[in-house]
Amino acid sequence: MSEVQKPVYGGQAVVEGVMFGGKHHTVTAVRRKDSTIVYYHLPRESKPAVNRLKKVPFIRGIVALIQSSATGSKHLNFSTEQYEQENGEKQEEEKKETKESSKLSVWLGVAVIGVLSFLFGKLLFTLIPVFLAELTRPIFNGHMAQVLMESLFKLILLLVYIYVVSMTPLIKRVFQYHGAEHKVINCFESGKELTVANVQASSRLHYRCGSSFILFTVIVGMFVYLLVPTDPLWLRVVDRVLLIPVVLGIAFEVLQLTNKVRDTPVLRYLGYPGLWLQLLTTKAPSDDQVEVALASFTELLRMEKNTEKGLESDVIV
Numbered sequence: 001m002s003e004v005q006k007p008v009y010g011g012q013a014v015v016e017g018v019m020f021g022g023k024h025h026t027v028t029a030v031r032r033k034d035s036t037i038v039y040y041h042l043p044r045e046s047k048p049a050v051n052r053l054k055k056v057p058f059i060r061g062i063v064a065l066i067q068s069s070a071t072g073s074k075h076l077n078f079s080t081e082q083y084e085q086e087n088g089e090k091q092e093e094e095k096k097e098t099k100e101s102s103k104l105s106v107w108l109g110v111a112v113i114g115v116l117s118f119l120f121g122k123l124l125f126t127l128i129p130v131f132l133a134e135l136t137r138p139i140f141n142g143h144m145a146q147v148l149m150e151s152l153f154k155l156i157l158l159l160v161y162i163y164v165v166s167m168t169p170l171i172k173r174v175f176q177y178h179g180a181e182h183k184v185i186n187c188f189e190s191g192k193e194l195t196v197a198n199v200q201a202s203s204r205l206h207y208r209c210g211s212s213f214i215l216f217t218v219i220v221g222m223f224v225y226l227l228v229p230t231d232p233l234w235l236r237v238v239d240r241v242l243l244i245p246v247v248l249g250i251a252f253e254v255l256q257l258t259n260k261v262r263d264t265p266v267l268r269y270l271g272y273p274g275l276w277l278q279l280l281t282t283k284a285p286s287d288d289q290v291e292v293a294l295a296s297f298t299e300l301l302r303m304e305k306n307t308e309k310g311l312e313s314d315v316i317v
Contacts, residue, residue, distance in 0.1 A: 016173070018181045018293040022304040026071055029296030031288065037295050041303065042074055061252025062245055122217075122248075126240050129153035134233055146230040151222040158218065162280045172283060179204035180285035180293035182278075194298065199290050204282045207259040211281040212274020216251040219273070224250070 017030030021044070028040040050067070054060045133140075133150035140149050165171045186202040187194060224247055228239045258271030285293070 016177070016292075018177050018184075018296045020181070020184075020297050020300045021071065022300055025300060025303040027296050027300040027303065029292050029299060031292045037292060039296075039299055041299075042071065044071075057253060058246075058249035061249045064252065065248065122244055123241065125154060125157060126221075126244060127237060128157060130233075130236055130240055133230075134236075143230055144226065147222060147225045150225065150230075151218060154218050154221070158214065159280070162277075166280065173289075175281060175283040176285040176289050177293065179282035180289045182206040182209065182282060183285065183290065184293045184297050188297065194294055196287050196290050196294065199294060200285075200287065204284065205275045205278045207262045207271045207274070208255060209274065209278055209281075211278045212258070212271065213251055213255045215274050215277045216254045217247050220251045220254060221247045 016032075017028055019026060019028040021027075024044055026042045026044065029037050030040075031037050050063060053063045129150045132153040133146050136149050137146065140146060166175060180199070182204045183199045183202040184194070185206060187199045190202065192198045192202075221243075224243055225240070228236075228243070230236050255274070258274065261267035262271055
């Protein structure tokens with residue numbers, strides 16, 4: 001298969017499994033404690049109005065994020081149910097507490113590597129840096145200085161957040177499945193045979209990752225905020241909230257651009273900041289985890305076999 005014909009798939013790490021999506025189907029594979037792998041299939045609904053919007057630059061990113069959120073939540077529910085069923089031997093009260101805590105842990109993990117939680121957390125990560133930067137105004141009073149301080153605080157919050165959630169065992173496993181998902185996609189896109197050995201030899205970093213997208217919102221936001229005032233504070237807050245869709249739309253286009261030029265000398269470095277962040281949001285997977293990712297992707301390939309032409313290329317992995 002040539003580079004032009006090669007379809008592009010998107011994926012997402014879930015609890016003890018991986019979701020992959022093509023143009024017509026999405027599939028999640030989850031390994032249970034008895035080593036069996038169970039699947040969840042979900043067909044993509046074709047909506048002409050939505051498809052038209054996904055062709056409009058800067059708007060298509062918002063549409064893709066909303067679709068990813070809707071689809072991802074269904075697959076997340078399935079993987080969470082499988083995870084909870086593994087603890088079925090616990091007493092009823094214990095089971096209820098475990099259910100709530102496991103759901104919380106799941107959402108925290110997806111918050112770092114998934115688009116859904118990014119949408120919910122974007123407002124928080126946008127406004128906290130504003131107030132922190134305001135505290136430095138006696139020292140950094142200029143417009144550009146304030147924007148730079150705000151962006152610096154936003155980056156620090158992002159890195160600290162990722163580091164903190166990655167300390168929990170469950171989230172570490174989510175990051176390992178995230179790495180497995182990237183390895184499978186990289187192996188497939190390189191044209192190699194989809195074996196555990198070939199997948200493990202592939203990179204766990206990918207230019208179209210949601211982690212890169214999150215970082216690009218920080219970088220894009222810095223340049224966009226230079227165009228609007230930082231004083232008074234109330235106007236600054238209003239501007240930041242109103243500009244969230246603008247920043248998301250531009251960041252999505254930047255993500256797509258870095259993916260397109262990843263094989264071009266010099267231009268490939270545009271995507272490096274996002275790849276560096278993935279060193280935190282992905283971990284080296286075990287062979288068992290790679291097997292689950294392969295099972296999910298192979299099942300998707302089977303379902304997409306007759307509809308391979310024209311698969312979507314705007315998904316975030």
